[in-house]
Amino acid sequence: MLEHVLVLSAYLFSIGIYGLVTSRNMVRALMCLELLLNAVNINFITFSDFFDNRQLKGNIFSIFVIAIAAAEAAIGLAN
Amino acid sequence: MDLPGSIHDFLLVSLGLVLILGGLGVVLLTNPIYSAFSLGLVLVCISLFYILSNSHFVAAAQLLIYVGAINVLILFAVMFMNGSEYSNDWNLWTVGDGITSLICTSIFISLITIISDTSWYAIIWTTRTNQILEQDLTSNGQQIGIHLSTDFFLPFEFISIILLVALIGAIAVARQ
Numbered sequence: 048m049l050e051h052v053l054v055l056s057a058y059l060f061s062i063g064i065y066g067l068v069t070s071r072n073m074v075r076a077l078m079c080l081e082l083l084l085n086a087v088n089i090n091f092i093t094f095s096d097f098f099d100n101r102q103l104k105g106n107i108f109s110i111f112v113i114a115i116a117a118a119e120a121a122i123g124l125a126n
Numbered sequence: 127m128d129l130p131g132s133i134h135d136f137l138l139v140s141l142g143l144v145l146i147l148g149g150l151g152v153v154l155l156t157n158p159i160y161s162a163f164s165l166g167l168v169l170v171c172i173s174l175f176y177i178l179s180n181s182h183f184v185a186a187a188q189l190l191i192y193v194g195a196i197n198v199l200i201l202f203a204v205m206f207m208n209g210s211e212y213s214n215d216w217n218l219w220t221v222g223d224g225i226t227s228l229i230c231t232s233i234f235i236s237l238i239t240i241i242s243d244t245s246w247y248a249i250i251w252t253t254r255t256n257q258i259l260e261q262d263l264t265s266n267g268q269q270i271g272i273h274l275s276t277d278f279f280l281p282f283e284f285i286s287i288i289l290l291v292a293l294i295g296a297i298a299v300a301r302q
């Protein structure tokens with residue numbers, strides 16, 4: 048159960064790396080970067096759900112990752 | 127969520143399948159508008175997955191920020207692209223694409239090997255005995271609020287400043 052979700056997030060991570068390296072367009076590279084950050088977020092939430100059900104430290108970190116991704120997407124798309 | 131086990135598993139499997147296909151769609155579709163909509167589908171499915179994992183606050187934040195703001199921003203940027211940047215010929219499968227797919231497959235296989243070789247049950251057992259069982263009456267959002275205002279107060283303020291600076295910088299860059 049835990050391993051299936053981790054395999055899913057590893058798949059999204061590797062697909063994101065492939066798309067980021069082989070994209071000729073800057074907007075497509077940004078989309079693949081969002082895929083990477085979301086894969087990492089899935090990992091954090093899954094670990095927080097399975098191991099840290101009372102204190103939810105993984106949830107806090109993924110909120111920060113979402114905020115940083117929003118800031119970086121805003122700057123990246125302004126160019 | 128407190129669903130029966132079979133419904134929980136069925137929802138997880140279906141969300142996983144949609145995520146797999148959506149991820150392939152983001153990377154492999156040539157039309158960037160289709161690719162952006164596929165990214166929106168992936169983000170919505172990830173938000174539903176967070177609801178299944180008892181993280182309602184992060185699911186709502188993901189839906190609002192990622193789908194509602196970042197995906198819309200990406201669609202704006204895609205709409206402003208010229209037609210000359212569209213429709214690259216997909217038959218240009220270069221050597222670099224092949225090498226990258228080989229490297230990404232090896233990364234994926236090594237990650238799967240690490241995941242299956244780790245003894246998760248030992249970790250669950252050692253963390254269960256260390257958890258304090260007093261916070262049973264607060265919901266998910268309340269627990270996150272408590273953490274953000276006491277333990278993680280300084281990162282919270284810093285991230286507000288980072289967001290402000292990033293948006294001011296984006297406007298300053300785009301004005302030229």
